[in-house]
Amino acid sequence: MAGVASLSKQLCSAGSVHMLSAVEQSMHRCLAMPVRLSRGPTRKAMLFCAPSIALGTSFLGGAAAQGVASVGRVAAGGGARVAMVAGTAVDTKEYVAQLRGAKEAVRELITSKKSNPILVRLGWHDAGTYDAEQGMAAWPKCGGANGSMRFKPEQSHSANAGLANAVLLLEDIKQRFPQVSHADLYQMASAVAIEIAGGPVIPLKYGRVDAAEKDDCVVDGKLPSGDPESTHKQSPADHLRKVFYRMGLNDKEIVALSGAHTLGRVYPDRSGFGKASTKYTENGPGTKGGQSWTAEWLKFDNSYFKDVKARTDPDLVVLSTDGVLFQDPAFREYAEKYAEDEELFFKDYVLAHKRLSELGSKFDPPEGIVLDAQAVSPTPAASNNGSNGPVAFSAKDYYSEASAKTSKSDLSPEMKEKIRKEYLGFGGSPDTPVAGGTNPFVVISIIVAVLALLSKAIGAI
Ligand code: HEM
Incomplete structure (x- = not known):
């Protein structure tokens, strides 16, 4: 004093x-x-x-x-070196320019190909292998959002059937913006896909370093199964908790993230689930066929929770891991709310998705690189199912909630x-x-x- x-x-x-x-x-x-x-x-x-x-x-x-690399500071100072693949270094300012270019290219790709769902799944499967117990000390062997999905051994994992297509979709953009790490590109594509589908803006940070080689891939079996009673002799609730708790995520995050199934389909020739085609999927857009969770499966909203709760439409799929969200008391508490309140769902989804996107990620600079969360200008919906374009409320909500949760332990040693x-x-x-x-x-x-x-x-x- x-x-x-x-x-x-x-x-x-x-x-x-x-x-x-x-x-x-x-x-x-x-x-x-x-x-x-x-x-x-x-x-x-x-x-x-x-x-x-x-x-x-x-x-x-x-x-x-x-080393807090906000765009403004980078533009003013520039010159810092960051490693996008272990052992290589690039200029931060140039990296930011490439991120911006890649983001625009991703946006064009998704708009033209309607590939929102598979790109969301790619980002999730790259990140969702994370093992919090091993932690970052074991990077990249701890799994997580490190770009290892680009390697064939990981693509061949049972849960990843079909995702080689998603990796290929992004390869051209990777060639055009070679400094952007695969890990960043996969997470960027997922977030942009959700935004274009009418979902919330997810304020990602970038600068993920890529796992360098195929030996860095985790072993098969880290991602959840859609039929855990058969595959793991586990109840769906136990299975979800086992897998997501391993990543360090909680019940609320499990339920919120499951809401991503408002997009996309199951395909019998990939995962083995669902119908070959339904009235909602027979004409695409994009790939034809498969069975969706929702009627408008290119629109990101809370209809997943409404439809899983109702379970009345035989043309919509409900996996056991979806159905349990309305059976397990702790999951149900959130699922019911999300079915009622889309804004709450979006808010919680943004937080959960951002956490997911950073699991096991090694950032360089350590604080990551933040592009303007609102930098992607609102555009007409890419979806042909009546999406209303991006919802921009989330950045504000995210920052107020996230800052309330951030503790001193989040500070760097420096x-x-x-x-x-x-x-x-x-x-x-x-x-x-x-x-x-x-x-x-x-x-x-x-x-x-x-x-x-x-x-x-x-x-x-
Ligand atoms: C909760 C445990 C989960 C299980 C058991 C599960 C299972 C599945 C299965 C079986 C498919 C079908 C794949 C195919 O046939 O091609 C699928 C698709 C999908 N999953 Fe999940 N998933 C889970 C969580 C998540 C999460 C957390 C996300 C994102 C945050 C997500 C996003 C997607 C998307 C967008 C698709 C559609 C892909 C497409 O249409 O190509 N899933 N999921």
């Missing part, structure tokens, strides 16, 4: 004009900082900002030191060290841990800075 008191004295003394202007500058920078950073950088930026105000140091300099140094620098006890979001020094520093500004404004200084 002595440190704070003396700081306060310095700020309020008549001779502190220089310091005050530094304080003002820092505050302005903080106020002007981008609001659409991913949940990590946003939180980190805020935590870093307050001590920097108190010390009169530049926030932006600190953020740069952290950031923790930086905050600690600043904390000690103005009188914090070395024996007292720095409290994450409720750091009293941070709060006091802000108050002191605001008081100093007010004093200046009314001419007291």
Whole structure:
């Protein structure tokens, strides 16, 4: 506290004009900082900002030191090196340019081919192999969103039947934008596919490093089975929990993510499930045939929950792992809500999907690269089933909810060290841990800075 008191004295003394202007500058920078950073950088930026105000140091300099690669900073600074495949390095600025180009190309591809469902499934199957117990220390062997789906051994896994087509679909874009990692491309395609289908904007972060070789693939059997009673002698609820808990996901996320089955179909010649064709699928669009979960299977909405609940249409499929969402009491709580409230479904879906997309991902820079979440301009629906185009509410909702959940443990070691140094620098006890979001020094520093500004404004200084 002595440190704070003396700081306060310095700020309020008549001779502190220089310091005050530094304080003002820092505050302005903080106020002007981008609001659409991913949940990590946003939180980190805020935590870093307050001590920097108190010390009169530049926030932006600190953020740069952290390698927080928001587009604005990259454009201004550029030059940082990132590794997109283990052992290679590319320029961050160039990477951002390639990401933007790839995103537009993905958008065109999906719009013309109506390939939304298979690309969502590709992203999910690349990420859904993650084993949280092994964790990132075992990367890339822990599985997850690391681009290993491009290797034949993984494509040949039983759950991945048909996904070689999705990998091929994206190969041309990969050739045109070679610096974009496969891992980023698969997650990007999935998120764009959902958005184009009328679903929420999923504010992804990029910079995933690719697993380098086929030996990095996980063993078969990591993804859920659509008939676990036969394949694993497990009830559908037990099976879902076993598989998704292994990834570190929870019941709510299981139910929300299952809602992705509002898109697409099961094919007897791929997974072995469903009918060869129905009145909803006999004419495509895109590939003909298969059996969908919903009538408008190129439209992302909450009809999956309504249809699985009703189970009245013989032309719609319900796997045992879908049906259990309305049988298991804990799952049902969410499934019922999502059937009633599409906005809630979208909100929870965005959070769950973003988590899924980062499972097992090694980011370079560690904080990832954030493109503007709203950068993809709304377009007419790509779906011919009456989609209304992207729903843009989610970014705002996502950031408010995500930042509330982010804890100090999400900070990088460098950031923790930086905050600690600043904390000690103005009188914090070395024996007292720095409290994450409720750091009293941070709060006091802000108050002191605001008081100093007010004093200046009314001419007291
Ligand atoms: C909950 C456990 C899950 C099971 C048991 C499951 C099972 C299946 C099966 C059997 C198919 C049919 C594949 C084929 O015949 O080509 C399929 C398709 C699909 N799955 Fe899942 N899935 C699950 C979760 C998810 C999740 C979490 C997502 C996305 C976040 C997802 C997205 C999709 C999509 C979009 C399709 C349609 C693909 C197409 O039309 O080509 N699934 N799923």
